[in-house]
Amino acid sequence: MLTFEEKVEIIESFPELTRNDVSMKRVNYHYKESLFDKTVVIQHLHPNGNGFVYVAGLHGYEPDERGLVNIREATEEEFRSIIAAAIKNLSEDPDGEVQPIEEKWVGPNGEELLLVEEEEFWNLYHGLNLEESFGAYGQAKAYLREEQFKQVQSGRDS
Structure with missing residues (x-):
């Protein structure tokens, strides 16, 4: 803590x-x-x-x-x-278009994955390739941590 x-x-x-x-x-x-x-x-x-x-x-x-x-x-x-x-x-205009949440994760060998919220799913991309899709953020996060990835950029600041 x-x-x-x-x-x-x-x-x-x-x-x-x-x-x-x-x-x-x-x-x-x-x-x-x-x-x-x-x-x-x-x-x-x-x-x-x-x-x-x-x-x-x-x-x-x-x-x-x-x-x-x-x-x-x-x-x-x-x-x-x-x-x-x-x-x-x-800081977002409630009448404006909401940007999807995107998070960059880096693996133990330096590989980068991008976790993106898209149409109620959490999709994990390696470059342009869809690697995995999850129904909940917690599932995606648990998967990434299990695979020893660490979050390096987060929130809606992609």
Whole structure:
């Protein structure tokens, strides 16, 4: 589990986020350029490592009724990915065309695969070739990790 300090360092690598200290030593981070009334990306990050990220409407996440997911046990890779996705989600025009989520993964021998959300499926490409297709993000991610791939670029920033 990442420490509070490590999480703060990761969050602060996103210069578009603004820190706001709240009660009980907790910290919120806002995305002031949000196209929506909602500006909080990270909510109630606590020195014990607990906290939440706003992911309402994003595929691949299972938010609570408030649109938040807990990041207490997130790895550095997962934490960076979810922050990038949350910021991108708040900066998209709701009337515009939504870009598919694309993630680059690199294998132990340097091979690169691209995981792309397309028409409710998660397709895995090697170059232009479709290697595998999954019905859920979690299945694709589990497969890639089982094959010892690591995510190097994520969110909707392809």
